[in-house]
Amino acid sequence: MADLHTVNKSPFEKNSLETAIRYSMAGSSILLLEDGVYGATKGTAMEGMVKDAMGDKKVYALRSDLMARAIKEDRVIDGVEIVDYAGFVDLVEANDKVQAWL
Amino acid sequence: MKLAVQVNEGPYQHQASDSAYHFTKAALEKGHEVFRVFFYHDGVLNGTRLTTPPQDDRNIVNRWVELAEKYDLDLVLCVAAAQRRGLVDEGEAQRNGKDATNIAPKFRISGLGQLIEAAIQSDRLVVFGD
Amino acid sequence: MSDVKKFMYLNRRAPYGTIYAWESLEVILIGAAFDQEVSLMCMDDGVYQLVKGSDTSQSDMKNFMPTYRTLGDYGVRHMYVDKASLEARGLTQDDLIEVAWEDFETEEEVDNIVEIVDADQVAKLMAESEVVFS
Numbered sequence: 001m002a003d004l005h006t007v008n009k010s011p012f013e014k015n016s017l018e019t020a021i022r023y024s025m026a027g028s029s030i031l032l033l034e035d036g037v038y039g040a041t042k043g044t045a046m047e048g049m050v051k052d053a054m055g056d057k058k059v060y061a062l063r064s065d066l067m068a069r070a071i072k073e074d075r076v077i078d079g080v081e082i083v084d085y086a087g088f089v090d091l092v093e094a095n096d097k098v099q100a101w102l
Numbered sequence: 103m104k105l106a107v108q109v110n111e112g113p114y115q116h117q118a119s120d121s122a123y124h125f126t127k128a129a130l131e132k133g134h135e136v137f138r139v140f141f142y143h144d145g146v147l148n149g150t151r152l153t154t155p156p157q158d159d160r161n162i163v164n165r166w167v168e169l170a171e172k173y174d175l176d177l178v179l180c181v182a183a184a185q186r187r188g189l190v191d192e193g194e195a196q197r198n199g200k201d202a203t204n205i206a207p208k209f210r211i212s213g214l215g216q217l218i219e220a221a222i223q224s225d226r227l228v229v230f231g232d
Numbered sequence: 233m234s235d236v237k238k239f240m241y242l243n244r245r246a247p248y249g250t251i252y253a254w255e256s257l258e259v260i261l262i263g264a265a266f267d268q269e270v271s272l273m274c275m276d277d278g279v280y281q282l283v284k285g286s287d288t289s290q291s292d293m294k295n296f297m298p299t300y301r302t303l304g305d306y307g308v309r310h311m312y313v314d315k316a317s318l319e320a321r322g323l324t325q326d327d328l329i330e331v332a333w334e335d336f337e338t339e340e341e342v343d344n345i346v347e348i349v350d351a352d353q354v355a356k357l358m359a360e361s362e363v364v365f366s
Binding site: 015022023024025096097099100102 | 275359
């Protein structure tokens with residue numbers, strides 16, 4: 001059993017990413033979109049938390065939202081997979097359900 | 103895969119309806135079925151045909167309408183949320199004595215049961231909001 | 233797949249400041265007609281939705297808090313509260329409303345379905361749900 005968790009808040013604004021990480025099971029996937037993609041950037045105070053999460057969860061970030069926010073691929077934390085909307089759809093299909101941490 | 107999509111925010115104020123649109127479009131283009139897009143909370147504001155964005159910006163309402171025309175999408179505005187926010191179709195105008203309607207084509211107003219039904223009938227519910 | 237799904241309504245917002253809590257409650261009330269297996273999860277500021285003693289007499293807002301007490305009659309079987317969220321806000325179970333539940337067919341009764349659960353239980357309960365409404 002695996003779920004897709006979507007996070008659309010900057011981790012500097014709200015605790016949604018932290019909560020999603022803490023309350024998701026090992027093997028879950030976390031997709032960062034909208035302002036959530038700020039959580040995918042290197043060198044931030046949140047990087048350690050995201051890297052720890054990647055120990056037993058997979059983290060994804062939505063390409064168009066990274067691009068709009070001037071986050072180049074080399075600024076994205078290693079191991080975070082960048083997906084487009086088609087990839088988002090595939091993640092929804094590959095998981096049992098989707099939980100939005102609004 | 104059969105999908106239900108829920109949109110909780112109005113257009114322009116929040117990116118949620120953009121994300122929901124792009125997701126829905128991508129799912130349809132991949133051949134998935136979208137059982138229903140249900141608009142709740144301020145999301146019902148996606149369904150007013152009176153929206154007039156500047157020429158150089160996207161028209162979020164028309165985008166939904168065009169997608170619905172192409173794929174025969176079921177776009178449903180929650181009636182309780184719509185009444186609070188002044189979204190009116192012919193039936194609502196008659197029932198509540200309003201002098202105008204503003205619902206965009208391809209949208210319809212119906213009850214929350216449509217959301218529950220969509221969640222039951224679909225393989226996945228995907229929620230976009232604030 | 234059976235027609236009965238495990239629904240979880242996830243509440244992470246405080247009442248009154250925004251309409252989310254009230255309109256989310258409306259979903260639960262309407263959803264009752266569909267006879268699904270329903271639970272509520274309150275975490276983060278969502279725990280404030282279950283705090284008793286709300287008085288809206290001077291704010292001119294609809295006081296919807298009493299409605300939570302009736303959720304047992306609307307098919308909600310469990311109302312979970314995240315322990316960490318509750319403690320972080322200086323609250324205990326004594327601050328929360330009690331909600332009774334009764335199965336009219338089997339006459340099974342539960343005095344209070346408001347239950348405090350720890351992080352591991354929250355994660356497990358969410359994972360076991362088939363649909364999460366947020």
